[in-house]
Amino acid sequence: MKKLLLLSALLIFACSSDDSNDDNNDDNNQFSGENISKIEIKILNSSQSDCLDNYITSYGSETEYNFYYNNGEVTSATLNNSRFSCETNEVLLDSYEIFQSQLSNLYDNLQYQNEQLVYISWGDDNNNNYNLEWTDGNLTKYYKTNQECCYYTIVEYSDYSNNNKYEFGISFFEGEYDLINGMFKDEFRGVTSTNLPSSVTYIQRREDGTLEYDDLDLFYGYEFNNEGNPVKFLVDSFFSNYSPNSVNEIINQYQYTYQVEITYTN
16 A cells, blocks of 8 residues: 555655754745644444455554654654454554654755745655645645656645645545654745645556556545644545456455544644
8 A cells, every 4th residue: 555655665764864953944934833743543444354355464453643842843753553463353563753853864855846845855766756746726746756657646625725734635645644744844844735635546557557556535524623723534545456457457446434633732
């Protein structure tokens, strides 16, 4: 799944970076207001019956992200995931931690246009560089720089306004939260999308142009706090794998509903 690939990319980058202090004070945008302190994600329709599919190895996933601040700046974050093993029915646990100092080199490789973030580089490997495209104030497409044909994401938007500094169209996918979005220093965010997403579609194609995998995420049920920031929403995710021997023939298809709850701190 793409969430695992992106998380792996983040962890590889973090482990290869040094722990030196960040001295870059580029002032693209200053933000005030609420910071996200915790994200909780649950799969609402996952059960042991999922294990009847040989491709499924676990069920009942619950993930919690916690972000820690000092003088209003995020300094570290933790990820904790629990799920049940299909093979043993035992609880499986994963935990990760990332520190702000580990991202210092990333900030040197961000590019902007009209204060919008348009390029992210994870390092020297072109396979981990991404271009971002914007339309009418919203991030509408992002893709691997050298593989626009085959690995890309399309974002469509609701009428709900995005009143905070986080980019929900790029950060929430398959019900998961992209850790790097929450870890960004405010001055490097650039402006964020005007609206909250209604759908995010990830497409993966083979070299011959045929579909290999797609994931459609539908966002709905937004609930807001008094400041107008989303505190809860649902994501229906539809995953499809396609046969390499027949054009657009689906060989595996899954549908899950994720509940996302967000806690803020001033």
